[in-house]
């Protein structure tokens with residue numbers, strides 16, 4: 338399908354200006370600062386917008402690529418055909434008892450800080466990982482602890498465009514791998530089950546992890562983290 342038609346159709350689903358872009362260079366949205374153009378780039382900010390965009394793509398047989406914070410991808414110079422969905426506008430974070438539910442575009446660093454603010458322990462490990470919640474679920478992100486330690490459940494859209502609520506056991510979180518990556522699900526949100534903790538101890542742990550990271554990684558340069566083994570970057574499009 339013609340990209341002008343896709344642009345025009347998606348502008349009816351995602352109506353606020355600036356959240357649907359035609360021929361948008363992706364370098365602005367990736368940590369390596371590289372990448373060709375997306376035919377059509379969208380920034381949904383409700384689950385309904387994501388679902389409608391996804392179902393439109395299925396119906397019209399347009400390829401869809403999902404990005405979170407772009408910290409673990411290398412986009413080829415030729416860019417990405419079809420629709421690219423960037424989820425960073427879908428970033429609300431909510432507390433319920435000792436559980437935090439975060440939409441997939443929320444920065445996992447912000448969720449870690451939200452846990453600290455609410456005196457909850459378990460997400461300290463995420464305080465320096467520059468990805469989104471969706472990216473963390475996709476690859477079971479971690480360093481000195483990992484997403485699977487605290488993830489309780491997730492809401493996803495499957496490849497047929499159906500909404501599923503998956504328990505952690507169904508998510509098959511393994512070392513830098515998950516059912517989300519294996520089955521091509523789009524993650525909408527994750528719920529983390531945490532424990533009440535001492536705020537000074539939580540903060541001390543986060544400071545220690547930040548010190549370790551800063552002493553090992555040149556964070557001032559463009560990068561996509563580990564390149565050769567741990568969580569190596571995903572090259573888009575795949576071939």
Ligand SMILES: Cc1cc2nc3c(=O)[nH]c(=O)nc-3n(C[C@H](O)[C@H](O)[C@H](O)COP(=O)(O)OP(=O)(O)OC[C@H]3O[C@@H](n4cnc5c(N)ncnc54)[C@H](O)[C@@H]3O)c2cc1C
Pocket residue numbers: 368402403404405406407408409410424441442465466467468469470471472473474475476477478479480517522523524525554556560561562563568571
């Ligand atoms: C300086 C630096 C340090 C890093 N340190 C660590 C570390 O300590 N530990 C670690 O695990 N990783 C680390 N990373 C890698 C990266 O931050 C993580 O892999 C992170 O989880 C990627 O999230 P993202 O939102 O940026 O994903 P993106 O780079 O946007 O996407 C990565 C993959 O996830 C998929 N994806 C993203 N969001 C969704 C979604 N909502 N639903 C379905 N699929 C989705 C994309 O399609 C793509 O295949 C580091 C990266 C950098 C640049």
